[in-house]
Amino acid sequence: MMMHNFDSSPDRKGTSSVKWDLTKTVFGRDDVLPMWVADMDFPPPPEVLDALHKRIEHGIFGYTYTGDSLGKAVCSWMKERHNWEIKESSLLYSSGxxxxxxxxxxxxxxxxxxxxxxxxxxxxxxxLAESNGRIPIKAPLVIKEGQFTVDFHAFEEALKHGVKLFLLCSPHNPGGRVWTQEELLKMAELCKKYNVLIISDEIHADLVHKPHTHIPIASLKKEIEDITLTLAAPSKTFNIAGLQASVMIIPNKELQEKVAEEHQKQGIFTLNTFGVVGMxxxxxxGGDWLDSLMSYLADNIEEVKTFVKAELPELSVMEPEATYLLWIDFRDTGKTETELQDLLLNKGKLALEPGSKFGEDGEGFFRMNIACTRETLRDGLERMKKALS
Ligand SMILES: Cc1ncc(COP(=O)(O)O)c(C=O)c1O
Known part of the structure; x- marks a missing residue:
């Protein structure tokens, strides 16, 4: 594996970056270190930059379609990385x-x-459920042995309340769980029993830490594939969220036609030129770069765990099986989320995501984005320590 250098990062301020340029709007201060919104401080793989440069040099950016070569690239990635055999005919694209x-x-x-x-x-x-006039039905996850797990009793009870869709986050954000085959099968079988479709948001699927393996829920069985719409994207994996390109994998033709019809109603028909080229x-x-990135992220995670254990023993970090997002338990500080947020922002000058943003069950936790250089990470940890001192 060729090692890429993740120890330096261009200054992102002044690039209309949500993470770096919107802290004043979101947190009320522009002097905080941003470790919140989920993108990385690293440029994408050099091959992606080369392809984009080449496309810019061409100089004409007319209407672009999502053709066979893009479909083949998506299918071969799914086969190589997730051992999932899919057909190009099951793909539909979306800007996110x-x-x-x-x-x-x-x-x-x-x-x-x-x-x-x-x-x-x-x-x-x-x-999204609320703004579309639908009712979000929450099945709370429970923490067992330091990890989020599904409460299958609560999950089945929730399915009985007029549920039409199950929105699965796999791997899970903010907890970083990589659901096991057994958990996925159980969730899918219950959805089948109650005639509920599964939307599986697998945006974090490529960011899985060893020894865990992501299993696309639709790959488990034909009956599960038939009720599942899988959402994938290169945006988190390769840090190209700004290119706005993602893909839906919908092998069931009837379901796929309904989604295509909805796109037609909304006037959506293709991606932007750079999204196509970048994806x-x-x-x-990008595989080689990704392997190198995962190794850097694993070291960042170790750095946080070691620091917290030595300097902030009242906190505890949930071991992430995937993602570059750390779910940190602040409950033993005895402080409320408002008090903690005030200390983090105004004393430590550090912007983390407060846990309650992810549902009331998240209260007492903060989510920290560690996809940054080691230097920035250390700065963030010192700020966290200062906030709590
Ligand atoms: C689980 C999950 N889904 C979707 C997104 C955003 O996807 P997009 O930018 O493609 O709309 C994120 C970003 O953090 C995410 O964590």
């Missing part, structure tokens, strides 16, 4: 996972229908 979820909600549910999701979970799961180059050539 969030817009894809919104489209699917509109295509398969009516106002007042229930949408099941775990809690805590990625915030837009709740807000194809990333899936074709």
């Amino acid at each position: 996972i969030v817009p894809a979820i919104a489209t699917i909600i509109k295509a398969f549910t009516e106002k007042g229908d229930g949408i099941l999701m775990h809690s805590p979970v990625y915030t837009p799961f709740f807000s 194809e180059a990333a899936y074709l050539h």
Whole structure:
């Protein structure tokens, strides 16, 4: 494996970066170190940059379509990385996972229908259901032996309340769980029993730490594939969220047609030129860079765990099986979330995501984004220590 250098990062301030340029709007201060929104401080794989440069040099950016070569790149990535055999004919593209979820909600549910999701979970799961007039039905996750696990009794009870869709976050954000085959099978079989479709948001699937393996839920069985719409993207994996390109994998033709119909209603028909070029180059050539990134992230995670153990023993870090997001338990500090946020922002000058943003079950936790240089990470840890001193 060729090692890439993640120890330096260009200054992101002044680039319309949500993470770096919006802290004043979101947190009320522009002098905080941003370790919140989920993107990385690293440039994408050099092959992605080369492909984009080449495309810019061409100089014409007319209407672009999502052709065969892109489809082949997606399918070969899924086969190589996730041992999942899919056909190009099962793909539909979207400018992002969030817009894809919104489209699917509109295509398969009516106002007042229930949408099941775990809690805590990625915030837009709740807000997309609510803003579309659907009811988010929460099945709280429970922490067992330091990890989030599914409470299958609560999960089945929730399925009985007018639920049409189950929105699965796999791997899980904010907890970093990589669901096991057994857990996935159990969730899928319950969805089947209650006639509920599964939207599986697998945006973090490539960011899995050893020795864990991500299993696409649709790859488990034909009957599960038939009720599942899987959402994947190169955006988190290769740090190209700004290119706005993601892919839906929908082998069931009937379901796929309904989504395509919804796209047509919204006037959506393709991706932007750079999204197409970036996605194809990333899936074709980004594997080596990704392996190198995962090793850097693993070292960052170790650094946080060691620091917290030595300097901040009242905190505890949930061991992430995937993602570059750390879910940190602050409950033993005895302080409320408001008090902690005040200390983190105004004393430590550090911007983390407060846990309650991911559902009320997240209260007492903060989510820290560690996809940054080791130097920035150490700065963030010192700020956290200062905040709590
Ligand atoms: C679980 C999950 N889904 C979706 C997204 C965002 O996807 P997109 O930018 O493609 O809309 C994120 C970003 O943090 C995420 O964590």
